[in-house]
Amino acid sequence: MENKIRIVVAGPRGRMGTETIHMISKTPHFELAAAVDHKNEGMSIKDLEGLPDIDAPIYTDIKACFSNVETDVLIDLTHPEAGKAHLQAAVDYGVRPVIGTSGFTSEDVVRFEQEMEKKRLGGIIAPNFAIGAVLVMKFSQMASKYFPDVEIIELHHDQKRDAPSGTAVKTAELVQKVRESKQQGHPDEKETIQGARGAEIEGLHIHSVRLPGLVAHQEVLFGGEGELLTLRHDSFNRKSFMTGVRYAVETVMTLETLVYGLENILD
Numbered sequence: 001m002e003n004k005i006r007i008v009v010a011g012p013r014g015r016m017g018t019e020t021i022h023m024i025s026k027t028p029h030f031e032l033a034a035a036v037d038h039k040n041e042g043m044s045i046k047d048l049e050g051l052p053d054i055d056a057p058i059y060t061d062i063k064a065c066f067s068n069v070e071t072d073v074l075i076d077l078t079h080p081e082a083g084k085a086h087l088q089a090a091v092d093y094g095v096r097p098v099i100g101t102s103g104f105t106s107e108d109v110v111r112f113e114q115e116m117e118k119k120r121l122g123g124i125i126a127p128n129f130a131i132g133a134v135l136v137m138k139f140s141q142m143a144s145k146y147f148p149d150v151e152i153i154e155l156h157h158d159q160k161r162d163a164p165s166g167t168a169v170k171t172a173e174l175v176q177k178v179r180e181s182k183q184q185g186h187p188d189e190k191e192t193i194q195g196a197r198g199a200e201i202e203g204l205h206i207h208s209v210r211l212p213g214l215v216a217h218q219e220v221l222f223g224g225e226g227e228l229l230t231l232r233h234d235s236f237n238r239k240s241f242m243t244g245v246r247y248a249v250e251t252v253m254t255l256e257t258l259v260y261g262l263e264n265i266l267d
């Protein structure tokens with residue numbers, strides 16, 4: 001059998017980290033080499049509640065982890081600041097990053113693209129690993145050619161730290177590549193309560209909803225004369241992201257640049 005892909009997961013006790021470690025444990029050609037947590041130094045994954053019986057060491061310092069553990073791929077599922085530091089460490093140690101953490105700015109992405117291009121190091125930043133969500137982004141880009149009036153509503157659980165979601169930002173970026181630039185709504189429109197029209201990227205508005213009971217959902221609304229096109233995706237649980245995480249880990253082994261968005265590597 002070919003060599004297993006040795007993976008380090010950052011954020012192993014989080015909602016996504018836990019699901020990802022279970023996925024790795026069930027994937028024959030993947031091996032959990034270690035995990036990076038912000039506590040539990042020296043413990044093993046099998047010691048943590050809710051995680052599978054894998055004897056993989058836990059580090060609190062990602063550099064110590066990469067110095068001690070042979071690693072092919074880092075999967076980061078933490079928070080934006082930690083995610084950026086982990087991505088930098090991966091680049092410094094020549095480990096291929098698969099970043100699910102959201103909240104990176106486009107400046108961050110460009111900086112890492114340039115640095116990784118110089119090193120010919122493959123990596124993936126995926127604002128959303130769910131295949132359906134990626135398709136909605138692609139379909140949104142197609143639709144915006146014909147429907148330049150677009151608004152995005154993203155809906156998430158109330159433990160999410162960043163707003164708007166990485167998925168909504170990426171969707172807006174894809175739409176902006178195609179649609180004519182325009183300010184939506186009435187030219188003299190005024191908010192009587194600040195934020196009523198949501199966040200704005202070049203005239204395109206994003207509305208963020210946070211409620212308990214939700215997981216990850218997005219609607220992209222396209223208005224035309226006498227018609228409305230709605231594209232909607234729902235993740236009802238975090239298993240919905242695992243096909244994409246598995247695919248990203250397999251694909252990153254073949255890349256030599258940083259790819260931003262799963263839509264760029266899906267067949």
Ligand SMILES: NC(=O)C1=CN([C@@H]2O[C@H](COP(=O)(O)OP(=O)(O)OC[C@H]3O[C@@H](n4cnc5c(N)ncnc54)[C@H](O)[C@@H]3O)[C@@H](O)[C@H]2O)C=CC1
Pocket residue numbers: 010011012013014015016017036037038077078079080082099100101102103126127128129130241
């Ligand atoms: N790309 C995608 O498809 C998806 C991305 N996400 C993103 O993934 C990230 C994690 O989401 P959740 O699992 O829901 O969050 P969570 O809050 O459940 O988990 C984050 C984990 O990161 C850990 N953490 C924080 N700082 C750390 C550090 N310095 N070192 C190691 N661990 C650290 C926390 O202890 C926590 O266990 C978020 O940015 C979220 O937006 C979430 C779902 C899907």
Ligand SMILES: O=C(O)C1=N[C@H](C(=O)O)C[C@H](O)C1
Pocket residue numbers: 102103127128129156157160161164165166167168215216217
């Ligand atoms: O925090 C989440 O849950 C999610 N975050 C990502 C985002 O910001 O788009 C992906 C997905 O929407 C779930």
